[in-house]
Amino acid sequence: MVDVVDGGNATSTFTDTLDGGNAFTIYGPGLVPVPSMDPVPHVEITLDTVVPGTVTATLYRIQDDRTMRVRGLVNVPAAGGFGGIDTEPPLQQTVSYRAEYFDVNGVSLGFGETSDTYVDYAGTVIHQPIDPSRGVSVLLAQGAAKTLSRPFEGEVIKPIGRSVPVYIGTGRSGLEDINVDCVTFTAEDAARMSSVFGGYDGDEQLPVVCFRSSLPTGLPAVMFMVVPKPAAEPYAYAGGEEAVMWRLSGQEVAPPVEGIVRPLLAYSSLENAYATYADIEGAYLTYLDAETDFDLAGA
Structure with a gap:
């Protein structure tokens, strides 16, 4: 049974955000920890459901009661989902992630659910x-x-x-x-x-x-x-x-501005992996699939 905080649809998954009764399930991020120097221990992140009306999103990392924005995933285009790589997760400690969604005017539409992971890298x-x-x-x-x-x-x-x-x-x-x-x-x-x-x-x-x-x-x-x-x-x-x-x-000191990073997975990674743009289009059903093909990171 999901608590209803807005008098809307009782199947709403928004238990702490006013959502107007939208019953659309906003799952937490899909997380894949990579505990190796590739090039550093990191977490691969995919969010394939977003709040209806979402234009941009920001992903947050929560650990030891400290909340930090994930580098490279700040105010990113998110209509239809988004993904990226967090190269700054803690090592051998449980860490949580959740996203905040924004409309075309930059007004917050609330948060999705939270997901946890663990990067088992010793060193x-x-x-x-x-x-x-x-x-x-x-x-x-x-x-x-x-x-x-x-x-x-x-x-x-x-x-x-x-x-x-x-x-x-x-x-x-x-x-x-x-x-x-x-x-x-x-x-x-x-x-x-x-x-x-x-x-x-x-x-x-x-x-x-x-x-x-x-x-x-x-x-x-x-x-x-x-x-x-x-x-x-x-x-x-x-x-x-x-x-x-x-x-x-x-x-x-405070971290450098989180919106600035040299991405491990960029469009150039796709260009280096495929001969033509048509090959890229043929390899993926959606833009999100291409954006989260983390096997190409660093290519």
């Missing part, structure tokens, strides 16, 4: 949020994230006529003075870590990285941190000439 991954193809799996150094500090921002003042000072603050900041020193063991992984921060001749990247780990570090499950001075040094104790110790220190 620590650092990648460039704007370009998830730039990522690497690392070994955290001993003492990494040993001390965690979230200071309060404010000052103590002494008003005239008061014998005891008054604290005036603006709340707590994110984590500061974070140390996530780590090791790569091969020349290939060292190159991947270097690419996270970019190079020369137009290969500029943000100093903000996405950090995820299955280890009990005490850090947020999905943390964005600015690393203004990444440094590399030989790591002789690893028993190999290619091992590198990466000195990564910085502070927690």
Whole structure:
């Protein structure tokens, strides 16, 4: 029996959104976790039912009581369904997803149902949020994230006529003075870590990285941190000439704008997989089928 909150059709699946009695079932996202460096652990997402009248949609990821918009799936065209890849899910923790739907005027039509998944990847991954193809799996150094500090921002003042000072603050900041020193063991992984921060001749990247780990570090499950001075040094104790110790220190910041990303599955992926546009049309029944052919991601 579904609760009715709007006096409408009792078969409505909208239990917490006023929907005018629409009995159309809005299922949660279809989720496929990919626990491998392909190029980073991710979740493939498909939504094939939307609220009638939907023009655009935004997908949200919910974990540890924190709600974040999924990168690349913000205000996307959604009439008939939509899909994409979340390259920033937490590792070895249950995570939930749900979509919010909007009409042609940008007015919210409510949320669909929630779906859960679990990315069973053991390890620590650092990648460039704007370009998830730039990522690497690392070994955290001993003492990494040993001390965690979230200071309060404010000052103590002494008003005239008061014998005891008054604290005036603006709340707590994110984590500061974070140390996530780590090791790569091969020349290939060292190159991947270097690419996270970019190079020369137009290969500029943000100093903000996405950090995820299955280890009990005490850090947020999905943390964005600015690393203004990444440094590399030989790591002789690893028993190999290619091992590198990466000195990564910085502070927690908000993620880069979630609408900006270099997609793993783009139209160019279809162009590279098929000889002609007619071949593309013949391979898929709907645009959604093409948009969610995740086997072509990275092509």
